[in-house]
Amino acid sequence: MTPVQxxxxxxxxxxxxxxxxxxxxxxxxxxxxxxxxWALGLPLDTDTSQLTTDVxxxxxxxxxxxxxxxxxxxxxxAYLTKEAWLQGVSFYVDERCLIxxxxxxxxxxxxxxxxxxSPDSTKALDMCTGGGSLAVLLALAYPTMHVDASDISAQAxxxxxxxxxxxxxxxxxxxxLSDGLSHVQGIxxxxxxxxxxxxxxxxxxxxxxxxAEPVLALAGGHDGMDFVRRLLQTVSNHLTDHGVLVLEIGxxxxxxxxxxxxxxxxxxxxxxxxxxxxLFTKQALLT
Ligand SMILES: C[S@@+](CC[C@H](N)C(=O)[O-])C[C@H]1O[C@@H](n2cnc3c(N)ncnc32)[C@H](O)[C@@H]1O
Numbered sequence: 001m002t003p004v005q006x007x008x009x010x011x012x013x014x015x016x017x018x019x020x021x022x023x024x025x026x027x028x029x030x031x032x033x034x035x036x037x038w039a040l041g042l043p044l045d046t047d048t049s050q051l052t053t054d055v056x057x058x059x060x061x062x063x064x065x066x067x068x069x070x071x072x073x074x075x076x077x078a079y080l081t082k083e084a085w086l087q088g089v090s091f092y093v094d095e096r097c098l099i100x101x102x103x104x105x106x107x108x109x110x111x112x113x114x115x116x117x118s119p120d121s122t123k124a125l126d127m128c129t130g131g132g133s134l135a136v137l138l139a140l141a142y143p144t145m146h147v148d149a150s151d152i153s154a155q156a157x158x159x160x161x162x163x164x165x166x167x168x169x170x171x172x173x174x175x176x177l178s179d180g181l182s183h184v185q186g187i188x189x190x191x192x193x194x195x196x197x198x199x200x201x202x203x204x205x206x207x208x209x210x211x212a213e214p215v216l217a218l219a220g221g222h223d224g225m226d227f228v229r230r231l232l233q234t235v236s237n238h239l240t241d242h243g244v245l246v247l248e249i250g251x252x253x254x255x256x257x258x259x260x261x262x263x264x265x266x267x268x269x270x271x272x273x274x275x276x277x278x279l280f281t282k283q284a285l286l287t
Contacts, residue, residue: 001060003040003051007032010067020207023076023099024084031077035070038081039063074208084133089140091133092162096155098217100133102194103270103277104248108137112268113190113279116244121189122146125238127181127231128195130217132160132173138192139172150176150184153216180230181238189240193231194248199224199255223255232260236285245280262287 001009010032025031037044039062040055069080078084078099084091086100087109093099107113122144126135129149139147149164151157157175164173178184197220198206210218220226228247235245246268249256253275263285265278 002054003036003042004048006036006055006060006063007051010035010063013067014071017071019071019074020209022101023209023213024078024101035066035077036063038077038083039066044085075212076209079212086133087137089133089137089167091131091136092159092166093131094159095212096214097131097153097159098156098213100131102134102248103250103272104134104192104194104246105137106270107246107268107277108134108141108192111141112277113244113246116242116279116281117142117190118242119144121242123186123188123240124148124190124192125150125184125186125188127184127191127193128227129160129175130156130194132157132163132175134192134194135160135173136163136167136169138190139169140167145172145190147173148176148184148186148188149173150178150181152177152179153214156214156217180227181234184238186238187240187243188238189243190246191235191238191243192246195227195231196220197224197228197249197252199252220252223259224249224252225255225259228256229259232263232285236282239282239285241282243282245285247278247280248276249278250276 011028015028021031040059076099078093084093084100087105091100124138124145124147126149129135129151132149135147135149154177164170196218198218200222203219265280267274268277268279270277
């Protein structure tokens with residue numbers, strides 16, 4: 001079989017088996033391409049013209065084994081391969097942290113918060129950093145920035161350390177074990193935060209793949225806003241006068257607006273929608 005035939009086969013099998021997507025890829029064909037290329041040891045950007053030649057039986061078998069594991073265990077592919085990609089950057093990942101997929105990564109890549117930053121913006125915080133992907137992307141995108149990266153999960157911070165080392169950034173990213181802002185002392189020009197924000201109803205209906213991720217990384221209480229409520233009470237104390245908070249809320253805009261009717265965020269457009277990543281100036285948070 002050729003890699004292309006294997007990709008078609010894997011996509012069909014995963015669709016038939018009712019596998020869930022959304023942890024790195026959105027569609028069966030994309031997940032199948034990722035699975036096949038990884039199993040064959042090929043880079044994700046392999047030229048498609050190289051994928052139409054038969055591979056040997058052993059290579060076919062390694063693809064089919066990984067496919068069987070993906071279908072039978074319902075583990076996300078990233079946990080099986082121990083690798084995830086975000087904005088073209090590779091991250092180590094395992095069950096200790098959420099699989100990187102934050103929409104804030106898109107905002108960083110697009111420079112969406114640049115109008116609020118200046119050459120003097122040198123201090124950033126990645127709050128709820130998990131495996132550290134946003135901290136790494138910030139450090140790569142803004143070479144003069146020093147980034148603190150905080151999380152309540154010591155296990156997730158172990159993964160973040162692996163990614164900081166992998167990208168050669170130990171001088172520029174400092175990890176902080178902290179429940180919310182309790183052990184965060186800095187004042188920042190930029191705070192990014194992809195918090196746990198899944199509401200209780202959605203948590204109860206999570207597909208198996210998402211149940212494999214740490215509950216702590218997803219569950220945001222009854223309306224998804226438990227963490228955000230606490231954060232917004234004091235976060236302005238950690239922003240410089242011109243500082244901004246960039247907050248992901250996913251599909252929870254209605255719950256957000258119900259909880260914080262008085263707040264007026266700037267909406268940063270993403271491929272998933274217009275109201276999933278919000279930006280607040282310090283002034284907007286104080287009013
Ligand atoms: C949605 S995940 C985001 C992880 C990472 N930033 C990303 O985008 O892949 C939320 C993270 O918040 C952390 N978290 C949950 N409750 C927290 C709390 N009270 N204080 C700090 N971090 C918390 C979880 O451990 C998890 O790593």
